Amino acid sequence: MGNQSEERFDKLLAEYKMSFGEYEASANFSPTMWQKIEARKAMTFGFERLAQRFVTAALALCLLMGLFLISPLPHTSSLASYVEVLADEHEFMAYSDVTPTDGMAQK
Amino acid sequence: MLVDFELIKRAQGGNDAAFNEVVTAYRKRILGTISRLIGRPEDVEDVGQEVFLRLYFSLDQLRTPEVFEPWLYRLTVNAAYDYLRKQKRRGESRMADLSEQQVIMADAVAGGEVDLEQRRRLQLREQVQELLGAVSEEDRVLLLLKEVEGLSLKELEKVYSVNENALKVRLFRARQRVIKAFETREEGNQ
Numbered sequence: 001m002g003n004q005s006e007e008r009f010d011k012l013l014a015e016y017k018m019s020f021g022e023y024e025a026s027a028n029f030s031p032t033m034w035q036k037i038e039a040r041k042a043m044t045f046g047f048e049r050l051a052q053r054f055v056t057a058a059l060a061l062c063l064l065m066g067l068f069l070i071s072p073l074p075h076t077s078s079l080a081s082y083v084e085v086l087a088d089e090h091e092f093m094a095y096s097d098v099t100p101t102d103g104m105a106q107k
Numbered sequence: 108m109l110v111d112f113e114l115i116k117r118a119q120g121g122n123d124a125a126f127n128e129v130v131t132a133y134r135k136r137i138l139g140t141i142s143r144l145i146g147r148p149e150d151v152e153d154v155g156q157e158v159f160l161r162l163y164f165s166l167d168q169l170r171t172p173e174v175f176e177p178w179l180y181r182l183t184v185n186a187a188y189d190y191l192r193k194q195k196r197r198g199e200s201r202m203a204d205l206s207e208q209q210v211i212m213a214d215a216v217a218g219g220e221v222d223l224e225q226r227r228r229l230q231l232r233e234q235v236q237e238l239l240g241a242v243s244e245e246d247r248v249l250l251l252l253k254e255v256e257g258l259s260l261k262e263l264e265k266v267y268s269v270n271e272n273a274l275k276v277r278l279f280r281a282r283q284r285v286i287k288a289f290e291t292r293e294e295g296n297q
Contacts, residue, residue: 005286005289005290005293006286008289008293009285009286009289010254012231012234012235012289013235013254013255015231016143016231016235016255017143017255019228019231019232020139020142020232022135022139023138023139023151025134025135025138025152025155026152029152029155029156030127030130030131032152032156033130033156033159033160036156036160037160037163040160
């Protein structure tokens with residue numbers, strides 16, 4: 001049974017091959033293929049452009065942030081010591097505690 | 108080789124006219140192989156276009172023009188796998204529904220326009236495709252490349268980049284499984 005089956009199976013495959021004959025491409029084969037190639041190219045090109053823009057924007061942002069960090073900040077601490085600054089602030093808060101609010105002023 | 112190395116090199120360099128010549132030279136062979144691998148004539152050109160599309164965008168990765176043909180076969184095999192897997196995912200069992208050609212044929216039969224020979228050929232294809240359903244898409248393609256396309260083990264080794272012994276084992280197992288399905292079918296028919 002085994003050998004006979006193998007022979008019959010080989011014959012079946014040979015007939016299967018014969019059943020197809022030569023394949024002739026349609027007239028649209030190449031034009032459609034080129035359309036697909038162009039579409040894929042356009043998609044890839046669009047993605048590359050988007051990626052380039054993103055990289056440029058990221059670089060510009062990095063540069064701006066760098067400039068911001070390097071640029072000299074206004075000197076708020078000046079020559080006063082930490083304790084002096086704290087004392088000044090406390091003085092200001094104590095003064096604002098006794099300032100009447102708008103609601104109280106109306107009364 | 109159906110084309111000379113110089114033409115492939117020009118196509119690799121981005122010459123579209125050269126690429127078109129390569130397509131024209133290999134089109135018939137590749138489409139014929141695809142038709143026998145997938146068994147659905149109405150989708151052959153789509154899969155064929157996908158093969159040449161992949162070739163166009165990967166040609167620059169080809170190191171030497173000497174390996175062009177195994178490379179092209181590999182692209183063909185991969186496109187056929189992708190197609191067969193997609194078909195399986197869609198739940199379109201190979202023979203459960205009628206292909207476009209089968210519908211045309213059925214209509215023609217009803218109108219008495221089809222001769223017996225055509226009907227026999229169609230039945231034969233259906234039978235083989237059904238038997239090949241006994242193995243995976245990968246084994247089905249491998250078996251067809253060996254048994255129907257007539258590729259030697261050396262050629263298959265280049266296409267698959269797998270050693271010859273491993274291929275022999277895979278082929279033997281796939282063949283045995285299909286033959287078993289064939290025997291079961293024949294027993295059922297008797």
